[in-house]
Amino acid sequence: MRTTIRLVAGSLSLGVVLVAGVAAAGPLDGPGAAKALACSACHGPGGQSPSNTMPIIAGIAPWYFKKAIEDYAGGRRPSPEMEPYAKYVIQAGVDDLAAYFTGQARQPTAMRPDAAAIERGRAASKQCAICHGESGRGDAAKGSPDLRGQPPGYLRHQMLLFKADRRNPADETLKALKALMKTVPDDQIGDLAAYYSSLR
Amino acid sequence: MTRLTRREFLRTSGTGAGLGLLAAAGVAGCAPAIKGDFAPKAGRRVVVIGGGWGGATAAKYVRLADPSIEVVLLEPNQQFVSCPFSNLVLSGVRSIDSLTFGYGGLRSHDVKVYHAAASAIEPDTRRVRVGEGYLEYDRLIVSPGVEFQWEQVDGLAEAQDRVLHAWKAGRQTVQLARQLEAMPDGGVFVLTVPPVAYRCPPGPYERACQVAWYLKTRKPKSKLVVLDANQNVVSKAALFRAAWKDYPNLEYRASNKVVKVDPSTREVTTDFGDRVKYDVVNLIPPQRAGTIAVQADLVGADKRWCEVDHVTYESVKHKNVHVVGDSTIGLPVPKSGNIANAMGKICAVAVVHLLNGKEVPSMAPGNTCYSWVNDREAIAVVNAYKIEGGKVVQIEQKLTPSQSAEWAQHADGWARSIWQDILA
CATH class of the missing domain: 1.10.760.10 (Cytochrome c-like domain)
Structure with a gap:
């Protein structure tokens, strides 16, 4: 690892390639779109999570979205990260956010297991x-x-x-x-x- | 889905024809200079100053929210280097290139990225000066980050590269990692924490963890001394103090503000007059809003930070000028990357609504902040907010119950997502 640092410092680093996934996000209209902007930092634009650890919430069933939010907010599904955000979602309007994410076309994860x-x-x-x-x-x-x-x-x-x-x-x-x-x-x-x- | 190749990256990163080239040349301070209105405005235009976490996000999201609005981003650096995770470069857990990204993703949204620095803002004529030229805007988003108050520490301005801050990820981060690597076993590494407010409240303590972990595993006779200007650990205090139990090589001294540094004697002096010898020093200076914000009179009476409307991020001092990110003050939020990203999105939507003559939706930011306490475990703090009476109000703050590999995995997932949210 230390060798890597040395090599990088001495050359032009082109850096990491990011794959754009924003096309799925669509225009920012509808009451849920703006409220859902708080979610994209972890769940990706439009709920299309690019990582291995954060779930994809694009295309989520509304009943399951609401159950998850209520369970997180009520502390029944313990998560130090999601409990505050679930309270934000309830404050902002869980139905608007559920409708927004349900309406996003789900793309399967880019992760390719063995x-x-x-x-x-x-x-x-x-x-x-x-x-x-x-x-x-x-x-x-x-x-x-x-x-x-x-x-x-x-x-x-x-x-x-x-x-x-x-x-x-x-x-x-x-x-x-x-x-x-x-x-x-x-x-x-x-x-x-x-x-x-x-x-x- | 688009994937940038190396060739495309080079083609779109300032080596192309026309203004990109002019702007890139302008950064280096050599001819050809930018003169006059170097990119005449045809339709409605938003200019963004600063392509960090707040500005890059804002530029992208204005385009997403209304593709009929032209967006020009002014950012002197050719590449974006993530400050979050950069403490892991010091411990060798990550490489700097794993935190380094191009601006090609923004260009794919037709954001016009000029690698040039804004030199002045003229709110009355709605112009941004760049070198000898200028750009017109309908609304301006300023995201200048922080500037260091070199004058607050005697000897710091003169010391230049002999005393590193490594508080803007990039060249200095790599230099500090090299100094740490070259330090003899048995040496003393001194890390100084500035008084609040500063960029990334838990950052210095995460850095302490990474340096202490590196010393413990590689240079077991060495010592880390943390001189903190504040009365206690500023963020995640109990979790950091629990993590430090694994680091008997870490000596933490609260209320020890460093007021002087002397690289010739390798010594820092605190406001009590105590002198501390070092082999390697990492002096994180006191901070204020980026220089352009100070010059443009966007800062308040404290001459340090910019007060903004909590819903639109419009400056309370100048109309049509919005400020996001670390240079703001008055909201009950930390100066974190996640907050800057959130402000960028909210401000972008607000600006688009204002330009379209529509009522601005009231949206609150959120904060997710992970800190690595060794090579494989992390801790986190999360804050949720709401808008009440036109002001940002905290709903709740939660901390992880302890440190674990689970939060570190979440941190990796967060980073991957948010870098894409900002730049892809």
């Missing part, structure tokens, strides 16, 4: 399909969100939070899911994340 991990994840995904469906698209009636094309790092982290009972710790409706997650080895959690992130 093909072998995807295949292992596919083989291990049968039990997940009961709630999330064969396609991973989720089911509002069961309260299960669409997992397709989310960043693998985000999916893996959420599964680990479920497994450790750190996501919605007191939520009775998630008991069965958490019991299931406890039976899944950590490396298989990575495979499942790879698989669902690869779905379109």
